[in-house]
Amino acid sequence: MANPVVDTRLSKRFDKWDFDRNGLLEREDFEQEAARIARSFGKPSDAPEVAALRDAFHALFDYLAAATEGSASSLSREEFEKAAGDLIYNQGEAAFNRALGPVVSGLVGLCDKNDDGQINGEEFQSWLTALGLDTTSAKDAFQQVDTNGDGELSQEELLAAIRQYHFGQLDVELLG
Template structure:
């Protein structure tokens, strides 16, 4: 794993989540990102799935804010974001990463899982990726890279693994756009 690749990916994540482009991450940025994803998946803003996604992103923001020592109404600078996410990824490891992103992945599964079977099918996966900005032509072929056990569906554990591997720089499938 290249720390340069991981750093580039975290910078990109910061820039993507800084939805208003003001150079700091705020609760409103996370709420806007969640609302955008839900809308792109055809969910009404007041639907239970969209609200769950917004709440999960809010919890993620609050956890990051607490870690860097700012209030839930404050802002997280890029340097603070990079320092705390690198600490979570490279020093604290899988359990810390899963605690932070697990609720977001759970909410994403719920918002994407049209047949409500608790897993993501290839079609649902493609919808998810296009909703977060991956071109449709690229979304379909990525499923096979992500479906580690080859059962034709993705569990939350598989999706968390992919997010970790992406941020570690060992896989090029970006689930958060």
């Protein structure tokens, strides 16, 4: 079941993560994404929360690579879109959460200044401005993602927002 919005967003994701622009996603590309995010938060590469994010991106790459019939060391655009599309279209919410939950947890670890395991409006604004969004848009995005209206974002709300983004139900891009 193809969905043009999902397909476009997966293609965009491939382009963003292909750091060396060689037309393949490699483990190093996922490591570079983690490093880019950490730098945007001003975190040193040896910080424990950066290591957690890097490990989460490695695990995501490994998950996607294992889902293909090609090389486990790289993913072509077609392989990535097929594996990620299968995760979104066919495997359901639980599989999506298992694959992306550690990445979201790593992101929360970078911006959760009060260490309560949730993201408040100020922390969320820091997250999105680190990804390049302006302050006003970040505030508006928080309102869209805070589905229960409690002023805090749980990992579950963040994962739901990422799923909704990929299905075109939300225009808040949380993964940069």
